[in-house]
Amino acid sequence: SKSYNVALLPGDGTGPEVIREGVKVIEAAAKKNNFKLNFTNYDLGGERYMKTGEVLPESVIEEFKKFDVMYLGAIGHPDVKPGILEKGILLKLRFELDQYINLRPVKLYPNVETPLKDKKPADIDMVIVRENTEGIYIGAGGFLRKDTLQEVATQESINTRFGVERCVRYAFDLTKKRAKNNKLTLCGKTNVLTFASDLWQRTFNVAAKDYPTIKGDYVNVDAVCMWLVKNPEWFDVIVTDNLFGDIITDLAAMIQGGMGVASGGNINPEGVSMFEPMGGSAPKYTGQNIINPIATINAGALLLENIGEAKAAKDVDNAVIKALESGKIKSMSAGKMGLSTTEVGDLVASYL
Amino acid sequence: SKSYNVALLPGDGTGPEVIREGVKVIEAAAKKNNFKLNFTNYDLGGERYMKTGEVLPESVIEEFKKFDVMYLGAIGHPDVKPGILEKGILLKLRFELDQYINLRPVKLYPNVETPLKDKKPADIDMVIVRENTEGIYIGAGGFLRKDTLQEVATQESINTRFGVERCVRYAFDLTKKRAKNNKLTLCGKTNVLTFASDLWQRTFNVAAKDYPTIKGDYVNVDAVCMWLVKNPEWFDVIVTDNLFGDIITDLAAMIQGGMGVASGGNINPEGVSMFEPMGGSAPKYTGQNIINPIATINAGALLLENIGEAKAAKDVDNAVIKALESGKIKSMSAGKMGLSTTEVGDLVASYL
Ligand SMILES: CC(C)[C@H](C(=O)O)[C@@H](O)C(=O)O
Ligand SMILES: CC(C)[C@H](C(=O)O)[C@@H](O)C(=O)O
Numbered sequence: 001s002k003s004y005n006v007a008l009l010p011g012d013g014t015g016p017e018v019i020r021e022g023v024k025v026i027e028a029a030a031k032k033n034n035f036k037l038n039f040t041n042y043d044l045g046g047e048r049y050m051k052t053g054e055v056l057p058e059s060v061i062e063e064f065k066k067f068d069v070m071y072l073g074a075i076g077h078p079d080v081k082p083g084i085l086e087k088g089i090l091l092k093l094r095f096e097l098d099q100y101i102n103l104r105p106v107k108l109y110p111n112v113e114t115p116l117k118d119k120k121p122a123d124i125d126m127v128i129v130r131e132n133t134e135g136i137y138i139g140a141g142g143f144l145r146k147d148t149l150q151e152v153a154t155q156e157s158i159n160t161r162f163g164v165e166r167c168v169r170y171a172f173d174l175t176k177k178r179a180k181n182n183k184l185t186l187c188g189k190t191n192v193l194t195f196a197s198d199l200w201q202r203t204f205n206v207a208a209k210d211y212p213t214i215k216g217d218y219v220n221v222d223a224v225c226m227w228l229v230k231n232p233e234w235f236d237v238i239v240t241d242n243l244f245g246d247i248i249t250d251l252a253a254m255i256q257g258g259m260g261v262a263s264g265g266n267i268n269p270e271g272v273s274m275f276e277p278m279g280g281s282a283p284k285y286t287g288q289n290i291i292n293p294i295a296t297i298n299a300g301a302l303l304l305e306n307i308g309e310a311k312a313a314k315d316v317d318n319a320v321i322k323a324l325e326s327g328k329i330k331s332m333s334a335g336k337m338g339l340s341t342t343e344v345g346d347l348v349a350s351y352l
Numbered sequence: 353s354k355s356y357n358v359a360l361l362p363g364d365g366t367g368p369e370v371i372r373e374g375v376k377v378i379e380a381a382a383k384k385n386n387f388k389l390n391f392t393n394y395d396l397g398g399e400r401y402m403k404t405g406e407v408l409p410e411s412v413i414e415e416f417k418k419f420d421v422m423y424l425g426a427i428g429h430p431d432v433k434p435g436i437l438e439k440g441i442l443l444k445l446r447f448e449l450d451q452y453i454n455l456r457p458v459k460l461y462p463n464v465e466t467p468l469k470d471k472k473p474a475d476i477d478m479v480i481v482r483e484n485t486e487g488i489y490i491g492a493g494g495f496l497r498k499d500t501l502q503e504v505a506t507q508e509s510i511n512t513r514f515g516v517e518r519c520v521r522y523a524f525d526l527t528k529k530r531a532k533n534n535k536l537t538l539c540g541k542t543n544v545l546t547f548a549s550d551l552w553q554r555t556f557n558v559a560a561k562d563y564p565t566i567k568g569d570y571v572n573v574d575a576v577c578m579w580l581v582k583n584p585e586w587f588d589v590i591v592t593d594n595l596f597g598d599i600i601t602d603l604a605a606m607i608q609g610g611m612g613v614a615s616g617g618n619i620n621p622e623g624v625s626m627f628e629p630m631g632g633s634a635p636k637y638t639g640q641n642i643i644n645p646i647a648t649i650n651a652g653a654l655l656l657e658n659i660g661e662a663k664a665a666k667d668v669d670n671a672v673i674k675a676l677e678s679g680k681i682k683s684m685s686a687g688k689m690g691l692s693t694t695e696v697g698d699l700v701a702s703y704l
Contacts, residue, residue: 141548154509251581
């Protein structure tokens with residue numbers, strides 16, 4: 001039978017607890033569908049950094065390239081200065097592995113509470129495609145006269161036709177495969193970012209010609225935020241740059257019920273991809289077995305889809321839906337589920 | 353009796369209709385409080401641009417500097433390419449008049465519907481202070497190999513200690529005056545924008561020492577968006593840069609009930625300031641007398657406060673609240689108010 005090599009990065013805080021349940025569920029799906037998953041553990045994260053001073057060795061990046069896929073819990077440690085782990089591990093992996101797509105399916109599952117009035121699961125069902133290797137995320141910039149009253153700090157967004165086009169085309173292809181309205185919305189800020197957003201818009205328009213059945217749409221990022229809250233049903237697929245993507249995917253995570261359910265992937269369609277829950281390492285819940293593993297399980301479904309096991313991915317998704325429909329999980333929030341982390345994992349696995 | 357000179361910019365689309373009602377109400381407040389408002393009309397906007405090719409003559413900017421305050425309806429025309437009027441009028445005024453504060457009070461008024469579940473007026477009551485003259489809004493950037501497959505587009509964010517500090521100190525001063533928790537939240541993205549957001553954070557920390565009674569807080573922009581939807585009651589005053597400010601003020605406008613009620617000001621504390629509703633020119637509603645003028649009336653209250661007529665400002669605010677409490681306005685959306693634009697203006701004025 002087929003087998004796949006998975007690099008496992010449980011990470012910090014509650015990361016190991018949610019990854020444990022994610023592994024449990026995708027292994028059950030693998031068994032059911034007659035393939036094997038071989039996991040290799042990597043202890044990257046704040047704990048390792050505190051102990052060794054090492055963030056992410058080059059040799060490890062080379063090892064990752066040989067895996068079929070990667071599965072991440074959470075990276076983040078309260079004692080490490082902001083930026084070190086984010087730039088040293090999370091962003092570095094995206095750049096070095098050229099995971100140029102950040103994929104965020106946004107779906108309101110049954111029995112999951114949204115903070116929005118009058119919105120049902122059918123109203124919140126979209127995918128956000130975020131460019132993941134360019135823009136203002138590249139770290140270009142500097143200081144002049146740092147720490148004086150005359151200080152200047154710059155931060156530069158660099159965008160290439162190459163990088164924008166592969167992202168936009170990925171989004172068009174994805175839109176074509178979805179059942180909804182076949183609408184792709186470009187999110188930018190053309191009236192202000194007259195260079196960066198202009199390149200995005202022109203590239204989008206060129207690509208659109210190859211997808212005549214898809215309605216191409218443009219909405220400013222500020223309006224996208226408004227609509228996500230007022231009319232999420234207007235969206236099918238949204239494509240956007242790295243920074244706007246960061247903002248709107250987190251807003252979207254909230255409207256779909258929060259960090260307990262939101263998951264995503266950092267995808268290199270020609271290389272190795274990494275899947276993860278959107279939530280952080282949640283230090284205050286660590287070790288209590290009360291964190292919600294559903295987001296990580298959902299990330300597991302995305303992982304299975306990515307390695308080509310679409311049927312197993314669908315099985316996991318259905319198992320999550322059945323677990324939610326059972327009414328046994330009282331809330332999506334840590335500590336309020338009415339079940340432990342382990343019990344939620346067992347419940348989902350029981351439907352496989 | 354005292355008198356003030358007001359430059360009036362009704363602008364495009366429904367701008368003139370809402371400004372008409374705004375003027376009606378602030379004149380009533382002036383009469384009640386024994387001062388005079390002298391209005392001078394300026395026909396800036398898309399209509400003028402289409403006719404004359406002129407956007408904003410330098411001489412007009414010089415004229416504006418002599419006014420006590422400016423009052424804007426809306427600028428925006430469906431036949432004008434995005435960016436021309438925004439950069440040529442709206443942003444140009446902010447830069448040339450050094451209106452370095454964009455002030456956005458966010459308040460849920462009685463009988464106004466928010467798209468959020470279980471949130472009452474007491475839960476949505478904050479002010480957002482947006483830096484209005486720096487950051488990625490300055491238009492720095494360019495193209496390399498435009499319109500080729502090798503194109504590169506850059507967009508640069510430039511931030512100065514001078515510009516950040518005056519904004520941050522304005523926000524601290526404002527927080528001190530408010531009744532709430534005396535909490536000021538800095539919104540940035542320190543883990544990624546390690547130059548720009550770092551300058552903001554250091555400047556914020558230095559200023560904070562002069563305001564020992566105010567709790568200084570830091571939240572990443574993506575988390576701010578989540579909290580605005582999930583826990584808006586956590587915010588008192590938020591201070592942020594130009595781009596993040598653009599995004600979070602629009603999201604906040606939506607949670608307070610949308611463009612029918614949201615207003616703001618472009619403020620130069622040492623010069624001339626401009627007040628405006630947040631909504632656009634709404635071409636499709638133009639000339640129908642069905643657009644909601646409340647946001648423009650609220651902007652009128654901010655204008656009165658700015659010229660030093662705090663009592664009149666409070667009167668307008670109270671009149672708006674009474675009009676809303678009367679239950680006569682069925683909805684905040686254009687065409688669904690149950691009253692015409694004129695009637696809503698009359699209703700508010702009747703309480704003065
Ligand atoms: C941790 C941080 C660097 C990261 C980002 O900003 O991209 C996170 O917010 C995300 O969205 O994956
Ligand atoms: C019209 C546009 C240039 C402007 C901005 O982005 O600042 C608007 O969205 C605003 O928030 O006042």
